[in-house]
Amino acid sequence: MNQDYIIPAPWAILEEGFEKEHVKSSESLFSIGNGAMGQRANFEEDYSGKTFQGSYIGGVYYPDKTRVGWWKNGYPEYFAKVLNAPSWIGIKVVVDGESLDLNTVKSVKDFRRELNMKEGWLGRSFEAELQNGTKLKVESKRFLSLEHDELGAINYEVTPLNRDVSISYEPYLDSGITNEDTNWDDKFWNTLSVEEQENKAFITAHTMKTLFHVCTAMSNTFTVDGKEISLTLKTNKSETYIGHVYETDIREGETFAIQKYAGYITSLNHDKDSLKNAANAVLDIALNKSFRNLLNKQKEDWADIWSMADIVIDGDVKAQQGIRFNIFQLNQTYLGKDARLNIGPKGFTGEKYGGSTYWDTEAYCLPFYMATKDQEVARNLLTYRYQHLDKAIENAQKLGFKDGAALYPMVTMNGEECHNEWEITFEEIHRNGAMIFAISNYVRYTGDYSYIPEKGLEVIIAVARFWKQRATWSDKKEQYVILGVTGPNEYENNVNNNFYTNYLAKWCLKYASEQVKKVAKDYNSDYKRIADKTSVSTEELNMWLEVSEKMYLPFSEENDIYLQQDGFLDKELVTVADLDKAERPINQKWSWDRILRSPYIKQADTLQGFYVFEDHFTEEELKKHFDFYEPFTVHESSLSPCVHAIQAAKLGQMDQAYEFYLRTSRLDLDDYNKEVHEGLHITSMAGTWMSVVEGFGGMRIKNDMLSFDPKMPSAWDGFSFKLNFRGQILKVSVSKGKHTFSLDKGSDLTLLLNGKEIRVVAGQTTEA
Incomplete structure (x- = not known):
């Protein structure tokens, strides 16, 4: 059974009632971000129960040394880990000597948590009875500013309900943090200084190996019943921690509030020797503007985003909540301001997959950003890969490719491959084609061809050279084959002639030849610059075309369909409908050996080809392939249901399309794959947008x-x-x-x- 505690609402994610077993899932679902940083929805006050603490900074990572059973030539030396950054949200709350901790209090009632997607803030309220008999009402609200993306703000209020009390707040910074996800339990951060200046505190630290310098800073103000008060502070300090303790007596019914302003200043954007000064300036902005004014600007900025990005669904609140949740999280993760950043599969909500960039960006995310932002944002995503071209060529050289062939990484932070499962790193090469499809898709949608002569053609040539070298001539078939690959369906490893991979390579080679000729004809100076750099020649274009024209595509005459790979029909073809539900999800219930021998498809694979190259196939061909492969698809990849939703809608199979839409839009809200505690599936959320716009809207570019x-x-x-x-x-x-x-x-x-x-x-x- 899927989780069902999230209350349907059109503009909010709502949780009512406190259940300890929901804490880690809710920490993911209620995550907040502003494109530059983000954090899981951890409580501000201490919580001694099971929790996954996480606060993350875009672009800051650690190269965690690869851990494998034995080394293989070409293996990446590290897996890039998004780092749990020094914590700034914490506020220890002590009432008459007893700490507020929802894991140990006598009782909790009227617990409510709200992620307000319309206005961009996270709120929480509850009443608690402490072991000492004191009853409290607590309300908190926090957000990460879109306007000042180095700044976060918290308003935290405590009201005693049954007696006068002494309340102590200890807002703190802590760089003595660890990662949930680590290979060797390395120390990721080195703390350089712990400082204070009046009511401000600063911790400066740097990452080990990568030497990103970060200043985490805070300042605090206080009110009683809305009126500002001044309090003296005491300091708790260690080598990695600083807390400012403020204590006062509060009468029954009075509301004592702290406004905490904090955030990250990094060497990505400032000189590492001036971080404290820059942090001081950011805190001054917050102190001068106040929590209320900052929040009002936050509401305005989110209103601007929604004015373009919103999808309105009438008559179905769960569907409406799902699509807005997806759009909200995409905008929290990436806003297109910085071409050095990209869209991690978990965004700022968890550490799985290393927080790095996958092919998801090019295959799924680009259409969302092209259509809901301006085209410069989409251009930045393409430029990100152009800037990594030299590294992609290095990656290919490590695997034995030459002459400027490029293999873009499966997983990367800086262009280097840092994924270390061999069947993915060496074999899931279809990702290379996604880079070229994204360029083609961008030009088709925006009409901006200028990207190709300026930057794109160099990427296109390098990828074409890879496909030319990766294909093998088969004397038996008298065609070119591509051996030993893993397609998008990762439940088949080391197979020969994956349809999607072969078809993508065939298209890339032809497209590359066409673009070289077009640039040579229409953009002479760009062509000369590129030809001088790459030594591309007419003879080489002819070789690309030969491989393209003679590419083998596995086909079953008996079934009149393209085969997912050469050996697919050798499997025991038992459909998902005949699979015991207790066996699902198979990636958590079965051995890997059993999965690989099964016919079950993790995500659309052959159908992915029919989606990407829809114009190449008739609707009758699509239906035949959809009807054959859909019954074997378990959709245990977040990237799968959206493609099926689009294709089912095209075929008029609307009940199926709607079911797939709900699955993609509510994948995390309903925890279909029973893993939401690890973080959200950010990149597949762009597929949810596609399932509405391309699926139900039927949007295409034609003529x-x-x-x-x-x-x-x-x-x-x-x-x-x-x-x-x-x-x-x-x-x-x-x-x-x-x-x-x-x-x-x-x-x-x-x-x-x-x-x-x-x-x-x-x-x-x-x-x-």
């Missing part, structure tokens, strides 16, 4: 125009979304029997609706 073929789940009364298409902001609304289009920005626009041209006039609403 260089936006095209829509809308279909609506029976559970919905209507839905709407916006797209930034080439600088024009189009709003699309779908209801039963009616579709409306309007332009929030831009001149008149011609688009396709169910294959027919319609004209959307600026300033008017067009119905069809």
Whole structure:
């Protein structure tokens, strides 16, 4: 049974009632971030129960030495770990000598937690009775500022309900933290200084090996019943900790509040010798603006994001909550301000997968950012990979490739491969093609071809060289084959001729040849610069085309379908419907050996090819492949249900499409894979957006125009979304029997609706 304690609400994630077994899951679900830093929803006050403490800084990592049973040539030396950063949210609360700790109090009632997605803050309230008999009402609210992305703010209030009390607050900073995820239990942080200046405190530390310098800083103000008061402080200090203790007497019914301002100043953005000064300036901004004013600006900034990114679903609150949760977390993770950063699979919500960049960005996230931000944000994501091209060439050289061939990493922080499971690192090479598909997808959607001659062509050439060298001529088949790979479906390792990989390689080689010729013809100076650098030649283009044209694609004449890989039909083809539910998820119940021999598909694989290259296949072919492979798919990858939702909608199989949509949009909220305590599935959340816009909205680019073929789940009364298409902001609304289009920005626009041209006039609403 999936978890069901999250209360459906259109604009909030809500939890009511305190259950200790929910704490770690809620710490993930209620996480907050601002694109530069983020944190799990750990309690501000002490909690001695089971918890997963986590606060993270974008771009700050540690190269944790690879741990394997035996070394293989080409193995990465480290796995990049996103680091649990020095903690700043903590506030020890002591009432008449007893610590407030929800694990040890006599009772808790009216516990409520809210992640307000509309306004961008996390709130919590409860009443507790301490062992000493004191009853308290506690309310807290915190957020990470979008405007000042080095700053977080907390307002924490305690009201005694049954007696006058003495209350002590000890807001603190702590760099003596550890990672939940570590290979060797290394020390990740070295604390350089613990300092204070009046009511401010600073801990400066650096990461081991990578030497990122971080100043964690705090300052605090206080109110009683909303009126500011001044308190003297005492200091608790050690080599890795500083706490400022403030104590006062509070009458029954009075509310004693602390406003804590804190955050991270890093050497990514400041000179490492001036971090404390920069931190001081950030704290002064907070102290001058006040919690209320900072929160009001936070609400405005989130309103701006939602004005473009929101998807409205009428008549289905769980579906509405799901899509907004996905959009909210994507924006908390990445806002496109810094081309050095990217979108980790867990974002700022956990440490699994190392917090690094995967192919998810190019295959799933780029469309969301292209359509809901401006195209510069999408360009930054492409530029991230361009900046890593030299490292990708090095990665390929380590595996024996030459002549400028590039293999982009499966997992990376700085362009180096840092994933150390051999069947992924060496074999899941389809990720290389995702880099080129993303460039093609960007040009198709934005119309901005200039990226290719400026930066993209060098990446395209290097990846084409990889595919040319990775393919093997088979005398038996008289075609080129690609041996020993793992496709997107990681439940098949070391297989030959994975359909998706082979088809992607075939397309990449042809596309690369076409782009080299186009740049040579239309962008002569760029071509000369690139040709001088890469020595690309007509002879090489001809070799690429030969491999492309003669690429082997496994096919079953009997079933009239492309095979997932050469040996797929040799398996015992028992469908998921005939699999005992007690055996699910198989990745937690079965041995790896049993999984690899099974027909079960972790995520869309052959169907991934039909999604990426939809225009290459007929709808009849899609249906035949969907009907064959879907019954074997267990969707134990977060990246799977969205593709199936889009394809089921295209095929008019709306009950299935809706079921897949709920699975992708509520994957974490309902904890389908029973792992939400480890963090959220951030990158797949972009797939949820795609399942609405491309699935139910039927959005495509056809004949260089936006095209829509809308279909609506029976559970919905209507839905709407916006797209930034080439600088024009189009709003699309779908209801039963009616579709409306309007332009929030831009001149008149011609688009396709169910294959027919319609004209959307600026300033008017067009119905069809």
